[in-house]
Amino acid sequence: MADLLNPRPPAPEGAPRRPRLGILGAGQLARMDQQAAIALDVDLRLLADGPGDAAVLAGAEALVGDHGDLDVLRAFAAGVDVVTFEFEGVDNALLQTLVDEGHRLVPTPTAKLYAQDKLHQRRGLGAAGFPVPPFEQARTADEVAAFAATHGWPVVLKAPRGGYDGRGVGVIADVAEADEFLAPLPDGALVEPALTIVRELAVQVARTSDGTAVAYPVVETVQVDAMLRELVAPAGVDPALAAEASDLALRIVEHIGATGLVAVELFLTPDGLQVNELAMRPHNSGHYSIEGAVTSQFEQHVRAALDWPLGSTALTAPAAVTVNVVGPADGSDPRERLPAALAVAGAHVHLYGKGARAGRKLGHVTALGPDAATARATAWRAVEILEGTAS
């Protein structure tokens, strides 16, 4: 059976029982969940790939095993009160088996499918009347061409499952490119128009099993190469639009019956708001909340998973900006420049303990400020130092 890393000694005789929260995954999101769990004195156990995972390096108790193996999942679930997640890519049928065997999962597999399968999400939300972009399932390049005949080239093709940070998303100019994109996808892809995106917005929602839900202020994300680069909280949109986005996110989470932390990603297009993606876990678009909100998304996820009262989602400053730290092209490690970055007053640096590789997300910096421009300048100053591009 799998190894248990960083095993916690048994609680002393007579000590009050602490809740045991299980998280599938042990990367940077679990590492930040762990920080929240420490503050609340919650026992955490992770399912990890190995001792080098970001959260295991930080001392979290972790079972090492394959989340695609039902016996591993059973052993993991048996050791915790609640199973929650830091990623989407878990076999939904295996999760359903755990539920059928009496384990508590947050969110349930039925809800989680909306975050795992983009086609399921578009179909389900579209049928319920939520605003989703026009879409079809395309198995062949001819079907893509038929869609383009109505909506125009280029189109956007998306692998229904398994994509993140833009992997599995392609802007497709013609039939030959469609053929190439579809080749490794026997079940085809989601095809949608290349939308005119005015802004990309996100709303974090937390919900407990009794239906209580809270939404964080609407934030704006800026993607570079389809990966989130910068995040501004609150989004610089008018209050009516912010209220609409927030209401939409809450209604979607309610409709799906999701519990725990959910990030609802939205596109603002000339035709209004459209749903892009759902993530059922803390999300990069909510990292600002560690310093920028009264309750961080990670603490909120722990609270929601344990069905505890949810915390305030109010901002702690007029503006918060998070910029991701990305591995520089020369392969150098931002950690080497950490002391210099810490000289930037007001920059909150988070490094994930991951090996440096060009283009890899290695950490983030958040700054608070009286306005977005001030916070942005502070966060970028520290990130440029860390990435070695500061002049």
Ligand code: ADP
């Ligand atoms: P991932 O699962 O990799 O995060 P997304 O579906 O969120 O994939 O797409 C990644 C990014 O690609 C989006 O944040 C957006 O910038 C861009 N994108 C996605 N869909 C479209 C579209 N239909 N039209 C234009 N740009 C898109």
